[in-house]
Amino acid sequence: xxxxxxxxxxxxxxxxxTLGLDQEILPFVTSVNIxxxxxxxxxxxxxxxxxxxxKNNVAIGAHPGLPDLNGFxxxxxxxxxxxxxxxxxYQVGALQAFVKAAGGILQHVKPHGALYNxxxxxxxxxxGIAEAIYKLEPELILFGLSGSESIKAGERLxxxxxxxxxxxxxxxxxxxxxxxxxxxxxxxxxxxxxxxxLGMVMNGSVLSRxxxxxxxxADTICIHGDGAKAVLFAKKIKExxxxxxxxxQALR
Numbered sequence: 239x240x241x242x243x244x245x246x247x248x249x250x251x252x253x254x255x256t257l258g259l260d261q262e263i264l265p266f267v268t269s270v271n272i273x274x275x276x277x278x279x280x281x282x283x284x285x286x287x288x289x290x291x292x293k294n295n296v297a298i299g300a301h302p303g304l305p306d307l308n309g310f311x312x313x314x315x316x317x318x319x320x321x322x323x324x325x326x327x328y329q330v331g332a333l334q335a336f337v338k339a340a341g342g343i344l345q346h347v348k349p350h351g352a353l354y355n356x357x358x359x360x361x362x363x364x365x366g367i368a369e370a371i372y373k374l375e376p377e378l379i380l381f382g383l384s385g386s387e388s389i390k391a392g393e394r395l396x397x398x399x400x401x402x403x404x405x406x407x408x409x410x411x412x413x414x415x416x417x418x419x420x421x422x423x424x425x426x427x428x429x430x431x432x433x434x435x436l437g438m439v440m441n442g443s444v445l446s447r448x449x450x451x452x453x454x455x456a457d458t459i460c461i462h463g464d465g466a467k468a469v470l471f472a473k474k475i476k477e478x479x480x481x482x483x484x485x486x487q488a489l490r
Contacts, residue, residue, distance in 0.1 A: 241485040242439050243400065243458035244476060245269040245381070247301055247350070249287030250278035250310075250463070258463040260290060266472035268488040269297040269458065271348045271381070274329035277303030277311025281336075288336045297488035298337055299381065302329035303350030311351035312418060319366035322357070326370040334375070345490050346400065347371050348381035349388070358386035358414065365391045372397055379489055384454035385413045400489055401455035403438045405431050405475055406462055411448040422447060431471055432478045435459055439484060458489065 248264075249272040250257045257278065264270070272287050273279030279287075291298050302325060303311030317325075330347055337344045349357055349367055357364040364387040371378050372395045382388030384401035392399040406425045408416040416423040425431045438444050438456045446452050461472045479486050 239483065239485055240439055241487065242456055242479065243269050243297075243489050244461065244472065244479075244486055245271060245299070245348070245402075245458050246461050246463045246468070246472065247271045247273070248291065248463055249273045249283050249301075251283050252278055252280050252307065259469055260287060260463065262469045263461075263463050263472050264290065264294040264296060266469070266476050267296060267461070268486060269299060269345065271299045271301035271346075271350070272333055273350070274300055274302045274333050276305045276325065276329055277307065277309075277350050281332075284333060284336050285340075288333070288340050288342065292340055292342050297345040297490060298333075298342055299346035299348050299379075300330040300333040300344060301348055301350045302326045302353070304353050306352075311353065314352045314356060317363070319362040322353070322363045322366035323370045325353075326367050327374060330371065330374055330378075344375070344378060345488065346379035346381050348402070354383070354388075355415065357388045357391075358383040361387045361391065364388045365394075368392045368395050368397055381458060383413070383415070384456065400457040402458050402460055403435075403444070403454055403456045404460050405435050406460075406471060409444050409446045409452055411446040411450050411452060413452045413454065416447055426467065428467065428471055428474050432475055435475050436478060436482060439479065440482065
């Protein structure tokens with residue numbers, strides 16, 4: 239039987255600004271990645287989101303990003319492996335404190351945005367991130383792009399890793415995600431998204447924008463919670479997976 243986790247980014251509001259449909263999307267996912275205050279989120283939002291996740295019985299992960307509130311962590315920054323280590327350790331530790339105080343357990347860490355994409359290709363950044371996670375809590379699961387340097391770095395250290403694929407993003411022939419600056423970066427049609435997800439889970443491949451199939455592993459599927467159709471996508475995708483006999487549940 240096929241099995242897969244369905245994850246979503248949460249807690250990306252900040253101060254008086256509200257972003258995402260956190261409450262609405264929770265019934266349709268099995269894991270959440272909670273912003274840790276650098277690219278989005280703040281202590282009050284982190285606290286509230288952890289409580290919300292526990293109430294809905296979904297697995298909790300930390301979602302550390304670059305220190306870039308204005309750019310929502312999606313702008314590339316020139317950082318060292320040591321800086322990546324420090325940023326991740328700081329943010330994951332903060333979220334872990336909220337989770338522990340609420341009586342929960344932190345399941346995983348998934349870097350956000352530009353940090354995620356940079357580490358997918360940069361071996362040294364990937365190693366810095368993986369080392370921070372391992373030294374904090376070696377039982378945590380590292381979420382990373384399928385086939386990426388992030389997954390390789392985690393495996394070399396002995397971390398549990400989860401190869402991630404994306405329901406609402408298009409792919410390039412090298413297995414990377416299409417940059418958000420391009421018009422064809424996002425999938426906006428629910429049926430196209432469903433077909434891509436089923437192909438990735440059941441066939442282990444995805445059709446790139448260049449027309450070639452890319453092999454990948456799908457342990458967990460990401461749906462972006464700030465998308466216009468995020469809730470609809472999550473509901474339809476979960477239904478489609480279950481209709482195919484695929485078990486949808488958190489990894490731990």
